[in-house]
Amino acid sequence: MPVYHVRLAHSAIGFETREDEILLAAGLRQHLALPFGCQSGTCGSCRVRLVSGRVKYSNASGPKALSDAEIAAGYILMCQTQARSDLTLRLHQPETLEELRPRQWTAQAVAHRALSHDVIGLWVQLPPGESFRFLPGQYVDFLLNDGRRRSFSIASAETPEGILEFHLRVTPGGLFTHSIQDDGLERAPLSFEGPLGAFYLREESTRPALLMAGGTGFGPIQAMLERSFKNGQPRSFHLFWGARARRDLYLDSLVQEWTARHPNFHYTPVLSEPDADWTGERGLVHEALLRAYPTLAGYEVYMAGPPAMVHAGKQAFTAAGLDADHLHYDSFDYAFETWPALEKKPA
């Protein structure tokens, strides 16, 4: 069985992969901090640019999560491919990756409160003296007792007094988000792994940033914006926040405050099932963004929220001229129950 070498561009790191092995599984087996999410080819979190070499998709449907523009730019999904030669890959994540290597933490839930009829704010405290380094926009996996995981984005830019904030949409029957509503949760120990993911603000970029949130996709975007406001970044930011009705814009007043305080920040809420007296934007949030910015060459786009929104945004924005390298996203897919799925994938 041939074994190939995989080199990560701009890094001294590499790993070996057998021809019958899924690339992501091979990297994780060798303890690399690679980004991934659904492991089924739909979320796109594990996308990387193939700089050199050949890969084969292990399924007939190919890279479902990637837009045509991403495929044309050379992106592949590590959770769906096997090597057919030595490879060089360029990760879509910080070059400080090694410093931000995820690990397991035990923390305590210290507070939770309803932010809306179906969104809970959760505040989690790290053990005293521990310093959790992450990039605003990244997420963690909460580890449930039975070994299952649930991904949630960090909604705070920093950890004041070791506290992390999360915005959880409570889904009926949801294992994790439902347990959080119990009053007994306060001061309960919670284990999580993090920081994870490649959704973070590229602070070196000077491009105007368009931010698109669907529902609790606002959480990681709040973290990014708080960091930029604190650092006094001069670039412009325009947030489009999509929700069903006004009550779902669960921190609308905070965002209104930002618009009053930061001249480089603009905000457009978009409702798909608007209240009768709503005079603002209506319909799908990615369509509202395109009405305001029909041509996206020269912009950078960040989007987080429901998979359908992220999928629609990828296709529409790259078709409107957005360079795939300047499109960053986290798709809030439902948890993949059969963790760790990669080990069970057929060779």
Ligand SMILES: Cc1cc2nc3c(=O)[nH]c(=O)nc-3n(C[C@H](O)[C@H](O)[C@H](O)COP(=O)(O)OP(=O)(O)OC[C@H]3O[C@@H](n4cnc5c(N)ncnc54)[C@H](O)[C@@H]3O)c2cc1C
């Ligand atoms: C990178 C990342 C970041 C995320 N960040 C956040 C965040 O900040 N905030 C947030 O609210 N969510 C976030 N999510 C989504 C969240 O992780 C999932 O919704 C998770 O499954 C919720 O866990 P739960 O235990 O509450 O519900 P689960 O136990 O996973 O199930 C929720 C309910 O949905 C049903 N369900 C399961 N799968 C499907 C499906 N495919 N289609 C329809 N219904 C289904 C289940 O039957 C159940 O009733 C994120 C996801 C990812 C991948």
